[in-house]
Amino acid sequence: MRAVIYAKINMKGIVSQHIMQKGTNMDDMEKLLTIKDVQEHLQLGRNRVYQLIKIDSFPKIKIGNTYRIPKREYLEWVQNNIGKTVFL
Known part of the structure; x- marks a missing residue:
């Protein structure tokens, strides 16, 4: 059991190191908008956005x-x- 736990901890450390080396973190990732975000931006109703x-x-x-x-x-x-004109 300890070997499995150790392996998981070690893998997490390896992944963290890889992310740090590549300069990739959650702040660098592209933001994904929700339907509500688009609704507010375009001032459209939910059905129109769909x-x-x-x-x-x-x-x-x-x-x-x-x-x-x-x-x-x-x-x-x-x-x-x-x-x-965008036809819906």
Whole structure:
């Protein structure tokens, strides 16, 4: 039992070292927006945002039954669609 626990602790240390060496941590990761974030930003209702998500060009990640929107890609999508009509 001790060997297993030791291995887990050791692996955690190795992973932590790898993250520190690569300069990757949670602060460096891209923010993912929620449906509510997009609602507030675009001043749209929940149903309209779900209609927006159905558009192929709209950036989204489906995790189980929920959607997350990569912030950088979302802002690029908004910028690329300024002045255009988005049909829902």
